[in-house]
Amino acid sequence: MHDDDFPEDLGRPSKTKRKEAMHALRDLGEELVELSVGQLKRLKLPENLLDAVRACQKITAHGARRRQVQYLGKLMRGVDEEPIRAGLAMLRGESSTETARMHRLERMRERLVADETVLTEIANSWPEVDIQHLRQLRRNAIKEHESAKPPKSFRAIFQILKELDAGGVKPAEANTEQDDDERE
Numbered sequence: 001m002h003d004d005d006f007p008e009d010l011g012r013p014s015k016t017k018r019k020e021a022m023h024a025l026r027d028l029g030e031e032l033v034e035l036s037v038g039q040l041k042r043l044k045l046p047e048n049l050l051d052a053v054r055a056c057q058k059i060t061a062h063g064a065r066r067r068q069v070q071y072l073g074k075l076m077r078g079v080d081e082e083p084i085r086a087g088l089a090m091l092r093g094e095s096s097t098e099t100a101r102m103h104r105l106e107r108m109r110e111r112l113v114a115d116e117t118v119l120t121e122i123a124n125s126w127p128e129v130d131i132q133h134l135r136q137l138r139r140n141a142i143k144e145h146e147s148a149k150p151p152k153s154f155r156a157i158f159q160i161l162k163e164l165d166a167g168g169v170k171p172a173e174a175n176t177e178q179d180d181d182e183r184e
């Protein structure tokens with residue numbers, strides 16, 4: 001027998017490749033089961049898949065849970081998995097865009113603590129922000145830093161900025177960088 005006796009590719013994946021793909025989908029389903037309800041909502045899963053994941057989260061018996069995870073894998077075959085993988089990467093902070101967003105918000109927080117005029121930029125970018133609360137957090141963050149206390153207010157500022165940014169409004173920092181480019 002020679003290698004020429006067997007056709008190389010019949011246009012479909014081998015049984016091994018198909019099994020590997022099914023196992024990958026099952027593993028992806030297991031990852032979904034480990035997420036909280038809020039995280040699942042952010043992924044915007046199809047309704048039937050979301051219902052199956054929520055049902056699996058309630059199952060405590062090992063065998064029944066294993067079967068439900070296999071069922072999740074089966075349901076995943078009919079769904080585009082790339083948006084789900086991208087959403088999971090974003091939730092884990094592995095996405096480069098998510099990392100860049102976090103760094104941008106950290107820089108804005110640093111600028112706010114260093115200079116109170118940044119409050120005006122934040123108010124212009126996000127009119128719904130509670131400026132008084134943010135101003136108080138800024139003062140508390142400065143006091144915490146000076147007295148070497150844990151940065152509770154510093155972290156709270158970041159959480160507020162993160163929530164505001166999640167609303168989809170562009171922050172003032174990005175607008176000022178663009179304005180600087182136009183002036184040159």
